[in-house]
Amino acid sequence: xxxxxxxxxxxxxxxxxxxxxxxxxxHSHEHMQERLAIPGFLHGRRYSVMGSGPQFLILYTVxxxxxxxxxxxxxxxxxxxEWTQQVxxxxxxxxxxxxxxxxxxxxxxxxxxxxxxxxPEQGQEAHLRGxxxxxxxxxxxxxxxxAVHLLIVDRDRSRTPTREAALRGGEDAVADWVLLVEGYDExxxxxxxxxxxxxxxxxxxxxxxxxxxxxxxx
Numbered sequence: 001x002x003x004x005x006x007x008x009x010x011x012x013x014x015x016x017x018x019x020x021x022x023x024x025x026x027h028s029h030e031h032m033q034e035r036l037a038i039p040g041f042l043h044g045r046r047y048s049v050m051g052s053g054p055q056f057l058i059l060y061t062v063x064x065x066x067x068x069x070x071x072x073x074x075x076x077x078x079x080x081x082e083w084t085q086q087v088x089x090x091x092x093x094x095x096x097x098x099x100x101x102x103x104x105x106x107x108x109x110x111x112x113x114x115x116x117x118x119x120p121e122q123g124q125e126a127h128l129r130g131x132x133x134x135x136x137x138x139x140x141x142x143x144x145x146x147a148v149h150l151l152i153v154d155r156d157r158s159r160t161p162t163r164e165a166a167l168r169g170g171e172d173a174v175a176d177w178v179l180l181v182e183g184y185d186e187x188x189x190x191x192x193x194x195x196x197x198x199x200x201x202x203x204x205x206x207x208x209x210x211x212x213x214x215x216x217x218x
Contacts, residue, residue, distance in 0.1 A: 002104025002140075005042045007065030008151055010097050010178060012054035012115070012209070016090040020055075024214070026087045027058075032217050035060060038076060040067035046215045047113055050186075053209030054093060057115060059180075061101075068098045068157055077162035088167035095173040096165075098158045099151035103133040106140030106147025109216055110182035112189040116197070117207040119176040124201030131200040132179065144185030151178040177202075186210075 015023045024046075032044045040063045047057040067073060080088065120128045129150075136148040158174040165172060179197075183189045194206045 002106060002136075002147065003042075003061050003101055003149060005061040005063045006101050007062040007067060008099045008101055008149075009058070009060040009062070009068070010099060010115070010151060010175070010180075011058040011095060011172075012056070013058075013094040013096075014055045014092040016092060019087075019090040023056075023087055023090060026083055028215050030081065030083055031087075032215065034076065034081070036217055038067070038070075038073050040064065040070065040073075043216065043218045045109065045213060045217075047211035047213050050112075050210045050212050053207075053211075054095070057113070057209075057211045065098065065100050065154065065157070068154075069160075074160075074162070077164045080164050080167065084164065085167060088164055089169070091168050093173075094168050095175055096158060097151075097153040097175040097178070099153050099178065101149060102129060102152045103136045103150040104147070105136045105149075106145070106182075108146050109213065110146045110184050110189065111213055112183060112186050113211045113213065114181040114189050114191075114193075115209050115211065116179040116181070116193060117175045117177070118179070118197055118205070119203045121201050121203050128177075128197075128201035135196065135200075139181060142183075142188065144188030145181060145183035147180075147182050149180040151180065153177070 042061045045059045139148045
């Protein structure tokens with residue numbers, strides 16, 4: 001099974017100290033609802049970090065990645081609401097990545113989510129993709145886990161300049177490949193998977209963070 005859609009937006013960021021409550025209210029009561037009203041958006045989630053890493057993680061899935069270049073979506077990004085104009089400047093260290101869903105296995109959403117950011121070694125892309133597609137199926141069936149997804153970022157689309165990006169202070173950082181591991185057992189979700197990734201063709205730098213879900217909207 002896995003996700004119904006073939007595209008995803010994933011974003012890691014911090015929020016200016018003292019403005020976290022305002023940010024959470026805005027995201028739950030306006031921003032997430034606004035995004036899910038755009039044709040092609042399927043569901044949205046917000047997470048808070050556990051341990052070290054960016055404070056918040058945002059995840060949206062879409063039917064197809066072309067949704068991210070649709071006129072209605074770009075209109076929304078370039079004509080932000082008054083509340084969005086107030087909150088966007090409070091976001092810090094934004095990594096906003098538009099992705100295709102390369103592989104997705106499992107059912108539902110887990111309480112805990114591990115995000116693993118990495119890049120393939122040159123010439124190892126096809127091998128790494130094949131290994132992780134198979135690994136996603138095996139991991140999703142593991143006790144303590146419920147789903148695993150492999151995202152590959154479209155860097156050009158992710159860097160499209162918009163009014164919202166300008167409000168955040170300019171060009172956002174962008175990831176490359178992302179492995180998402182989610183489940184109901186924190187210890188299993190947070191296991192170190194860097195060895196498996198390195199053996200399969202991933203480059204040395206791997207960044208893993210653990211998140212707990214705050215809000216999910218379908």
